[in-house]
Amino acid sequence: MDRTFEIMQIIASVSIVSAEDICLEDTLASIGIDSLKKVELIVALEDMLDITFEDADLDPAKLTCAGDVVDLTQRYLPE
Amino acid sequence: MRNIDIDLDRFNSLYSLSCVESYMLYILDANQYHFQHLYAQSYAGIAEILQYFLWDKKVYAYYDGVPRLQRTAIAHGVLAMQTVQCSDICTDPDYDFFMLKLHPEYIKKTYGAAAWRDDHYVLLTGYDDRHRTYINDSPRDYRTLTCGELEQAYAGSMIKLKLLGDLSDRSADLLLEDFLTRIRDSLNTDVIIPIEDGIAARDALAVLRILRRRMYVYCTQYISCDFMKAYLRKLDKCFSAIEYMRLRRSMDFSKLAEMFQMVQHQDMEILDIIKRKMGEQYGQNI
Numbered sequence: 001m002d003r004t005f006e007i008m009q010i011i012a013s014v015s016i017v018s019a020e021d022i023c024l025e026d027t028l029a030s031i032g033i034d035s036l037k038k039v040e041l042i043v044a045l046e047d048m049l050d051i052t053f054e055d056a057d058l059d060p061a062k063l064t065c066a067g068d069v070v071d072l073t074q075r076y077l078p079e
Numbered sequence: 080m081r082n083i084d085i086d087l088d089r090f091n092s093l094y095s096l097s098c099v100e101s102y103m104l105y106i107l108d109a110n111q112y113h114f115q116h117l118y119a120q121s122y123a124g125i126a127e128i129l130q131y132f133l134w135d136k137k138v139y140a141y142y143d144g145v146p147r148l149q150r151t152a153i154a155h156g157v158l159a160m161q162t163v164q165c166s167d168i169c170t171d172p173d174y175d176f177f178m179l180k181l182h183p184e185y186i187k188k189t190y191g192a193a194a195w196r197d198d199h200y201v202l203l204t205g206y207d208d209r210h211r212t213y214i215n216d217s218p219r220d221y222r223t224l225t226c227g228e229l230e231q232a233y234a235g236s237m238i239k240l241k242l243l244g245d246l247s248d249r250s251a252d253l254l255l256e257d258f259l260t261r262i263r264d265s266l267n268t269d270v271i272i273p274i275e276d277g278i279a280a281r282d283a284l285a286v287l288r289i290l291r292r293r294m295y296v297y298c299t300q301y302i303s304c305d306f307m308k309a310y311l312r313k314l315d316k317c318f319s320a321i322e323y324m325r326l327r328r329s330m331d332f333s334k335l336a337e338m339f340q341m342v343q344h345q346d347m348e349i350l351d352i353i354k355r356k357m358g359e360q361y362g363q364n365i
Contacts, residue, residue, distance in 0.1 A: 016190055016218050030087055032190070032218030035315065039322040058323070060315045 003049075003077055007070050010048055014041045024067035035060060041069065051076040080170040080177060082205045083109055085212070087219045094118070094292045097140075099238060100148045101216035102178050102202040107157070112245045115300055117152055118293035119254035121145045124265035125287060125346045129272045129339070132283040139282040140196040145290065155250040159241045166235055168211075168226075170203075174239035177203045179213065185232040190218055200238060258297065259361065262354055274339060277330040281321045287342070288314040294353070302356045310345050317342060 005019065012019040016032035028038060038060055046052055053076065063069055089108055095101040107114040123144045131137050131144050152158050161174070170177055178200040186199055201213040204221065212223040224232070246254075274280050291314060295307045317338050324330045 016220055027088070029091065029219055032220060034217055034219075035318060036322055037218070039319050039326060042323065043326045055320075058316075058319060059312075060319050061312055 003074070004070055006049075007045070007073050008066065010044050011041060011066055011069055014044060022066050024065065024070060026066050027064055028066065028069070031066070038063060045069070045073055049073065049077065080203065080206065081175045083176065083202075085204055085214060085221050087214065087221065090216060090219060092296075094289050094296065095148070095216070096142055096286065096289055097147070097196075098200050098216050099178060102176075102200070102214075103149050103152065103158070103160075103240065105202065105214070105216075106176050106240065106242070107152075110242060112157065112242075113251075114148075114152075114246075115296050116246050116251045116254050117148045117155075117157075118297040119258040120151050120261070121148075121290050121293040121297070122258060122261040122265060123286075123290055124350075125343050126272075127265070128287050128290070129283050129343075132279040132286075133272045133274060133276065136276075136279065139285055142286050144286070151254075155246055155254070156243055157246055158243055161239045162236065163239065164236050168230060168233055168237065171239055174241045176240040176242075178238040178240070179203060179229075180234040180236035180238075181232045182234045189222075190215070190220070198236070255301075255361075259357060262350060262357070265350075272339075274332055274335045277321060277325045277335070280335055280339070281318065281325060284314060284318045284321060284342070287346075288318060291346070291349075298353055298357065302353075302360055304353075306352055307349055310349055313345065314342065 008019040008022055011028075011031075011033075012022055014033060014037050015022065015028075022031055028041075033041060042053060042058060051073070053072070057072055063072065083106065086109075089105055090101065093101060093104040093108060095104055104114055107117075127144060131142065132139075149158075149160055153160060159174075168177075168179060180198055180200050183197050183199070201215045203211060203213050205212040205223075210223050210225055211229045212221060213229075214221045288311070291307070292311060295304050295311060298304050320338070321335065324334075
């Protein structure tokens with residue numbers, strides 16, 4: 001099941017814009033998510049979706065835009 | 080007042096420790112100034128940084144281990160800057176750009192969280208008869224408010240900035256000399272500092288990653304610094320790992336100590352390479 005919108009809502013909850021206004025191509029910085037907020041987002045995704053990311057997947061350099069977050073999170077969700 | 084283009088991505092390659100530094104760099108970059116030379120005085124040894132946060136228990140928002148970039152810019156005649164307290168927003172025709180201090184309540188209401196420090200400024204970027212547009216560095220944002228709305232958010236202090244001219248070759252040479260002296264004389268020992276405070280550890284890394292990025296940008300003007308890239312990425316990962324532990328309330332201090340030992344070791348290696356390469360380039364014994 002595609003849970004993109006649900007993930008976008010979680011991204012929005014730590015950003016300064018609403019889920020409807022976020023595009024997959026938007027950089028996290030451009031929607032108000034700096035390096036500290038990025039970690040807050042990871043924690044929120046884990047808590048709200050009941051998943052745990054591997055350390056190796058939490059390289060900040062690999063999570064630059066909303067689409068990166070959606071792709072990574074989808075990989076952890078049950079089919 | 081001069082209008083300035085809004086390009087929030089510009090902040091991606093600007094390394095600041097405060098909002099005022101952010102906006103000053105933004106203005107210099109937008110006007111094609113060679114601001115990279117201003118990073119010359121931004122070297123602090125890792126032991127000094129750790130000591131500042133972990134021993135002296137000082138906080139990130141007021142870090143003064145290196146001179147503020149605006150101080151360097153003013154000293155070298157790049158710009159003039161003045162802070163004025165005035166109850167109304169009144170742009171001065173003698174100056175080009177204006178930063179406004181906004182009420183903490185406005186910041187909290189608009190951005191959902193408090194700023195790093197109470198005296199947070201935004202940069203005015205454009206205006207017409209009835210509206211003013213500003214940009215905010217963190218979180219990155221721009222907004223257009225009516226004059227009345229902005230007056231309500233305004234907290235009575237304004238920083239005026241006037242560009243005077245790009246850095247001269249003579250200033251660039253002086254700053255290079257300063258940089259070489261700093262890296263030669265810095266306290267760069269493998270000191271063991273007990274880590275008992277997760278926030279202080281995180282803040283030490285926050286400063287370290289900014290200062291080492293500045294060093295990368297500064298030195299890249301003179302030598303190839305690709306050897307630093309993996310280290311810079313490592314600093315980001317360590318920073319995120321500490322913040323993750325803090326948010327999870329699972330701070331593991333032995334893990335932190337290991338992390339810092341590794342960072343200290345790599346930092347010293349990086350500095351040795353910089354000293355060698357810069358020394359070869361400029362024939363100095365550093």
